[in-house]
């Protein structure tokens with residue numbers, strides 16, 4: 001069985017859980033507790049020297065990086081497809097995914113925020129301003145992208161796909177951190193449509209075995 005090393009509140013892990021659920025794949029979740037710095041401990045770094053989650057194990061294969069993992073799943077388990085059939089469509093979907101994976105998330109990751117408030121001496125208030133700024137900038141870019149005619153009920157057409165795997169966790173993070181994204185109606189509509197689907201519900205942080213809900 002596929003094994004996903006992940007943490008319930010990790011949005012990069014959440015992307016992969018959505019992809020696994022949309023494809024109807026069985027997988028076991030193994031917790032790497034980021035709040036206990038388990039990602040830096042020997043047992044985990046032996047598997048993933050990058051010291052980040054998620055990590056997918058498929059037999060002897062160990063894959064890091066959520067995008068590489070999702071692309072691997074797409075190639076190994078092509079149906080249902082998370083990418084459109086046409087090259088232009090695949091480019092568009094990957095671009096939306098990369099706005100989140102490359103333009104937003106690296107600026108707001110745990111270790112970046114900890115570096116701001118630690119060695120850089122940034123106050124919690126200013127750290128929160130930094131966080132909200134980059135989330136809003138990135139989601140605004142997606143909102144503008146979603147004005148084109150290729151957007152349907154979901155980010156690309158009327159079937160949930162790879163771009164939605166990235167959008168939903170980023171919106172969840174924005175909500176959790178109290179970032180105001182009310183000026184992004186398309187983003188919010190698509191997020192709500194996704195969250196009405198069982199695959200997205202099964203993947204959400206509160207449904208994870210390591211979720212702390214109290």
Ligand SMILES: N[C@@H](CCC(=O)N[C@@H](CS)C(=O)NCC(=O)O)C(=O)O
Nearest residue numbers: 010011012052053065066109110111
């Ligand atoms: N580019 C990586 C990012 C992975 C990543 O940053 N994961 C975060 C959780 S969402 C993490 O493990 N953070 C631990 C840390 O910052 O020390 C991916 O897409 O998988």
